[in-house]
Amino acid sequence: MWIENKIFQEDMKTITEASYIPWVKLRNKTILVTGATGLIGFNLVSALAYAHLYKNIPLKILALVRSREKAENRFQEILEAGAPLDFVVGDLDHIPEIDAHVDYIVHGGSPTASKYFAEHPVETITANLNGALHLLELAKENKSESFLFLSSMEVYGGIHQHEKVDEHHASFIDTMVPRSSYPEVKRMVESLCACYAEEYHVPAKVIRLTQTFGAGVRKEDNRVFAQFARSAMNHEDIVMFTRGETEHMYLYTADAVTAILTVLLLGKTGEAYNAANEQAYCSIKEMAETVANLSIIREKFNGPVSVVIDESKNNSKLYPPELYMDLDVTKIKQLGWNAKYDLKEMFTRMIAANHHCI
Template sequence: MFDKYVVTEIEALVSENKELFEHLHTKKIFITGATGLIGSQIVLALLTANKKYNLNIGITILVRSLLKAKSIFGDDIAELQVVEGDVRDRIEVADSIDYIIHGASITNSLDFVQKPVDTIFTVVDGTRNMLELAKVKSITGFVLLSSLEVYGSFNGQKDVSEDDFGYLNPANARSSYSEGKRLAESLSISYATQYHLPVKVARLCQTFGPGVNYEDNRVFAQFARSVIEKKDIVLHTAGSTERNYCSIKDAITGILYVLILGQSEEAYNVANEDTLISIKDMAELVTSLDESSATKVVFDFQDINKFGYNPEVKLKLLTKKLENLGWKPTVDLPTIFTGLIQSMRHGRVTQNE
């Protein structure tokens, strides 16, 4: 079940974007990755909009585990059409579909180096299967959730628009995710071109906020967990990587803008330009949120390859293209982390009950 911090943030999202949700009145939406962090909260936002504005949006979700879906959505599962299956397999849906949000993907960075084949085929085969479904259903809109990792790395600081690309080494197993997303984007645009499908791409930066699992191993969760447990934040690098981030709330809104108002065969960066920060400075920011001052930043330099870390990058995703659709970010980085820590602390208490 969603905690109160997630529910509060999603209710705010829905209240702030009434006209956006009204575009989906009586439409049928198919969502993959629906039990993941972003996918589940997209579903919650649509359910909330239905209740608040009586929109009668039909929501179908693809899940690998019905039991997990029930644990996440609780009684609201009755308001959803649930298809149980693996995105890597051919998916058949009896009902009509107007929109597809394709977010299913492996997201654990350790899996990128330990299970690179699985990582690639989950992204590529899953995208192909969703595009084939889109062909059959003659959809109105399709959005692929992609990643900033498609950009690779640049020499020095780089402001990155949707047309900029840096270096990416295909001979590194860690590139399984990045190259997989690049191929998924190419496949999506190819389907759009050859079969005239209204396909768009949302390139998300690292996105977080309330709802992150307490055991999540991504850097933002590690930092939040250190504060909650009053342990030092241990950096295994100098923390010089710089990038910008986005709240889940703003990312969901951005995804919906791309889905509904974005141009076919176009990609859109989804990020908050004002959150640009280095890993080291972000660690310092998080420790400043600990009123007890029990958490400090310490360094223990190690081989980053065994952790599945991305190579050092210094990039800022530019969002003018998305903002031209009417979107704008609403949550700054300290507020994102405050919500994350509150939600993870609540999750820890719930786990231990």
């Protein structure tokens, strides 16, 4: 997938033509991206490559990857197009020395599956901490122009009442629950960013992303949005293992990339920014019903698919308790950013762009 895909090409144009992003700051710069083969990282690297190839923004991209072979396959079309993309082979526990001067760092590398957090909580913590420490040191040594850590809405923990959640909202996380390894280590890395900014003047910033999906989803992705879309496209019931009463916002991949670039280039050092689409606030059950009733599904099968709740397989270790995450995005919008795609558009575009993977 790349610009031969109509949806993906539209996404790349949307990102690179965003007037509020000061692309001139990236001219002749080197950007290091971790988590590059993941959904958000892939879209970010693709957008940077597109800016270089089609928008006359000379730059260089370094991507931290675990396997050069898999990365070359993931980015095959981009490499064939002549994008200035090089790979740094390693992982968050073992990041090799980087000889090139690094001007910008976007740290998005992290496990993302709830099943992994629950089964490997120690590795979730150590990988995130080791990687962040190494990369913040790299930013310090290089006197990098900006460092951005991709955090998560999960740092706020379980909020059991309806309220707006801004960047100064208190966190409620039970540290004695192994699945809390993910939000707790995200909090710790956020603290490291603030400390490096204060003590060593590293221009570190944090963006707290809500769940993001869209073009570029891989066939093996098993997160809830992919499961729902896959079931619908296979004309199967959308089966939920909880009542789906948790409520929060979602974000389309292209909107996530514009948010990342906005905070990277315009955000204030030592501060955090929520990123979500306020128009996509809903319960998980409402999200399932949205997918079941998409026009693309109804037209394909002459009607919607069914949404079924089966709580017999509910595993409290995998699924966090019901919460309400109504993020306040006033702060990032003050930088000029705004989300473009609503929930129906997110799923419609994801399915259209990734029909071979769904």
